[in-house]
Amino acid sequence: MKHSQALFLAVISLVGTKGVGQPQDMAKSLPTAYVNRFDAVADAALLAMRARAGEVKIGRVAVVAYFEGDTLQSWSSKMIVVGKYKDAPTDADKGSNLLGTAYAKAAEMADTLHDSGSNVRSPMTGEFGWNGGVITRGRASYLIAVFSGGKSEDDVEVSRAGLSKLKEEL
Numbered sequence: 001m002k003h004s005q006a007l008f009l010a011v012i013s014l015v016g017t018k019g020v021g022q023p024q025d026m027a028k029s030l031p032t033a034y035v036n037r038f039d040a041v042a043d044a045a046l047l048a049m050r051a052r053a054g055e056v057k058i059g060r061v062a063v064v065a066y067f068e069g070d071t072l073q074s075w076s077s078k079m080i081v082v083g084k085y086k087d088a089p090t091d092a093d094k095g096s097n098l099l100g101t102a103y104a105k106a107a108e109m110a111d112t113l114h115d116s117g118s119n120v121r122s123p124m125t126g127e128f129g130w131n132g133g134v135i136t137r138g139r140a141s142y143l144i145a146v147f148s149g150g151k152s153e154d155d156v157e158v159s160r161a162g163l164s165k166l167k168e169e170l
Contacts, residue, residue: 060149
């Protein structure tokens with residue numbers, strides 16, 4: 001058996017197939033034209049975030065994402081590293097995975113439909129409740145922008161630059 005077939009079977013055995021939609025169901029939930037449009041706009045939003053991060057002199061990770069509906073079923077996202085995506089561990093510090101932190105902020109927003117760290121509920125396992133991500137309802141979806149690596153207020157400022165670009169086009 002080929003490696004990819006074994007991996008597929010392992011995933012199916014772990015996850016099962018109950019509740020998993022067929023590929024045609026997934027295609028209906030994220031229209032190709034909208035995904036293609038998001039990809040182009042996401043690049044512009046990430047570049048705006050990179051530029052704003054440079055202006056406020058911070059770096060690390062920027063993420064933009066979108067999903068349709070009021071309950072997350074699938075999403076598309078893009079990210080860019082602005083400097084580096086992690087702080088390596090040292091003897092005095094366990095290090096930081098800023099990419100993981102950014103996606104934790106995005107996951108919190110996808111569930112609460114509020115900016116990260118909004119305290120509309122207590123953080124769940126896998127969340128930190130940290131500020132730095134912003135979300136809004138777009139014309140056909142929810143739009144998310146997240147930055148992780150600076151002080152909370154700076155992360156939010158950079159995220160707003162990305163969200164502004166997403167809202168212009170989507």
